[in-house]
Amino acid sequence: MTPANLAENAIDTGAQHIRDSIRDAIVERRLAPGTKLSENDVGGLFNVSRTVVRAALQALSYEGLVTVEKNRGAFVAYPSVAEAQQIFATRRLIEPGLLREAARHLERRHIKELRALLAEEERLTSERGPSARRAEIKASGDVHLALAAITGNAILQRFMDELIARSSLVIALYGQSVASSCGHAEHHQIIDALENGDVEAACKLMLQHIDHIEADLDLRAKKSGDLKDVLRL
Amino acid sequence: MTPANLAENAIDTGAQHIRDSIRDAIVERRLAPGTKLSENDVGGLFNVSRTVVRAALQALSYEGLVTVEKNRGAFVAYPSVAEAQQIFATRRLIEPGLLREAARHLERRHIKELRALLAEEERLTSERGPSARRAEIKASGDVHLALAAITGNAILQRFMDELIARSSLVIALYGQSVASSCGHAEHHQIIDALENGDVEAACKLMLQHIDHIEADLDLRAKKSGDLKDVLRL
DNA sequence: GTGCCTAATATTGTATACAATTGAAAGTCG
DNA sequence: CGACTTTCAATTGTATACAATATTAGGCAC
Structure with missing residues (x-):
């Protein structure tokens, strides 16, 4: 069990996987800050529906790794x-x-x-x-x-x-x-x-x-x- | 803007309201620890669909105020x-x-x-x-x-x-x-x-x-x- | 050609429908 | 009568459909 899992009560399994994947990609700099994370694209990439992707993006938003703008979508955070x-x-x-x-x-x-x-x-x-x-x-x-x-x-x-x-x-x-x-x-x-x-x-x-x-x-x-x-x- | 809003990039408006309402209810002890938060019930209470409720409950879960058990639902946290x-x-x-x-x-x-x-x-x-x-x-x-x-x-x-x-x-x-x-x-x-x-x-x-x-x-x-x-x- | 307005497109926000899992009630056997 | 099994109801997990909003492209006037 990773430290992250230990502390968080995983709300669902699929979202957890996506969250971790994106999180790793961000931390390891494979995803550049400012990159748009379209729900459709991510969903297609992981073969899941937008529902699951949204849950993952919301979690990442809470961690401060992703910025969500209303009616505009999610982006890899660009810290000021x-x-x-x-x-x-x-x-x-x-x-x-x-x-x-x-x-x-x-x-x-x-x-x-x-x-x-x-x-x-x-x-x-x-x-x-x-x-x-x-x-x-x-x-x-x-x-x-x-x-x-x-x-x-x-x-x-x-x-x-x-x-x-x-x-x-x-x-x-x-x-x-x-x-x-x-x-x-x-x-x-x-x-x-x-x-x-x-x-x-x-x-x-x-x-x-x-x-x-x-x-x-x-x-x-x-x-x-x-x-x-x-x-x- | 409350301190909470200031730090979080609200993913959507409806969920934010529900989150704050439940949060206040928990902090002010109107909701007892261990209380089940059924998605249907909460949704009916706020006249929104389960989708929005789930987003709110997930956020609360991240804050540690709510515990989500897979396939069982969300409960007001019961800290050990x-x-x-x-x-x-x-x-x-x-x-x-x-x-x-x-x-x-x-x-x-x-x-x-x-x-x-x-x-x-x-x-x-x-x-x-x-x-x-x-x-x-x-x-x-x-x-x-x-x-x-x-x-x-x-x-x-x-x-x-x-x-x-x-x-x-x-x-x-x-x-x-x-x-x-x-x-x-x-x-x-x-x-x-x-x-x-x-x-x-x-x-x-x-x-x-x-x-x-x-x-x-x-x-x-x-x-x-x-x-x-x-x-x- | 520039600026602005309008329409079309694409993407997100939300609701609903379906699938999967759980919990419990009912029924059966020892 | 008690324990076990099976079935059913209820709830969550996921996918899809629809509505609302933002972005972009095109056309029109200047």
């Missing part, structure tokens, strides 16, 4: 600069506390899982190609989600699910460098501090880590860029 | 003790940081709004009757939501929306005393500290406040113990 800043502000607010909570429930097996994730992340870093790059972005988020899972707090997990997914979207939009290797090293330091029992150091590192991610973004107003893209579709 | 603890753990994690963030954006008009909310809360405290009691529960939550609104962070607002709504549900289920007068006094202290610029004191008071709310709950397993207690009286 303000939204991006709010996402990271919220992460800075939550993740240190999350770390302290995770530390309270930390067991040896958790450390092993985290190490495994870091190793996978490292492996992807060394690989070339766009698909490895996408997997790397996802793996980077998975570390944060794994920390949330350690707390055993399903609500916190769901909040983090949303924040991480939306962060991926923001990075897709405004990210300059990959900056993943940097992020990877920081993940390592955080886990090290956690394993050594120095929770406060881990929190400090986490805040710096989030700062670095945000610093790598080009959040200057994209005036004409935004407008053109929006008008294009 | 574990869920209740997670809700308050998450609030303890978020609300101090939220307070610090609110302090950064605090203006005179915000203080005035908060004072007005407190006054309203106080007025309701002095009133008698179940409807005043319901309004009081809601007003108490509104103070926390107003603090979230001050931050200007829509994501944080939505998280708090959900946490406050689910807290109301938990209080409805497990609350012993009214404890609202106590909560009201604490709200006053928090706002006072905030106005005086002593943010850290406000945070401390907030944590105590949440502790008090949780302490007023009877989170012991509700097996036969309750029954015996009731019968012994």
Whole structure:
């Protein structure tokens, strides 16, 4: 059971599958922000009726990954600069506390899982190609989600699910460098501090880590860029 | 525009209304936890088809106020003790940081709004009757939501929306005393500290406040113990 | 050719119809 | 009489049909 499923009471089976598929496609940047998600097209793609598609799109809308405009349809979310800043502000607010909570429930097996994730992340870093790059972005988020899972707090997990997914979207939009290797090293330091029992150091590192991610973004107003893209579709 | 609307991209108009109505009914305890929400019944009540009702119920399910079981239908959520603890753990994690963030954006008009909310809360405290009691529960939550609104962070607002709504549900289920007068006094202290610029004191008071709310709950397993207690009286 | 108005088209919003699953009542057997 | 099986009613899951709205294309006047 994925973290997402754990927290949500799936309303129906078909919609869940579509939701996850689209969600993955967005987070892994296969679907560009602003892309229109026509109910007919998506339905045809999955061989289901619009009814099911609508349920999936509504769920994604609630997660902030999709924007639904009345009588106009659903689009892959195009986070504004303000939204991006709010996402990271919220992460800075939550993740240190999350770390302290995770530390309270930390067991040896958790450390092993985290190490495994870091190793996978490292492996992807060394690989070339766009698909490895996408997997790397996802793996980077998975570390944060794994920390949330350690707390055993399903609500916190769901909040983090949303924040991480939306962060991926923001990075897709405004990210300059990959900056993943940097992020990877920081993940390592955080886990090290956690394993050594120095929770406060881990929190400090986490805040710096989030700062670095945000610093790598080009959040200057994209005036004409935004407008053109929006008008294009 | 309510805080809820602000954060969510309403997928359609009819469902939004139904969602808000049911949501209010749950938060104000007019709908008891566990109550079945039949699509036909709800639809008949609002004179809309099941399609619209399903959309509303799905949204409520995402908020954690409604539980949807496959092929069985939707029910007003019946939070377990574990869920209740997670809700308050998450609030303890978020609300101090939220307070610090609110302090950064605090203006005179915000203080005035908060004072007005407190006054309203106080007025309701002095009133008698179940409807005043319901309004009081809601007003108490509104103070926390107003603090979230001050931050200007829509994501944080939505998280708090959900946490406050689910807290109301938990209080409805497990609350012993009214404890609202106590909560009201604490709200006053928090706002006072905030106005005086002593943010850290406000945070401390907030944590105590949440502790008090949780302490007023009877989170012991509700097996036969309750029954015996009731019968012994 | 430009601007505006009108009509046609396509897409979403909602209602209804049908299929699938569940829960319970009725009937049967031990 | 109790337990099991079977059938039936009711409710949800999904698909389709219809209505409302937005977008686009075409025509007309200027």
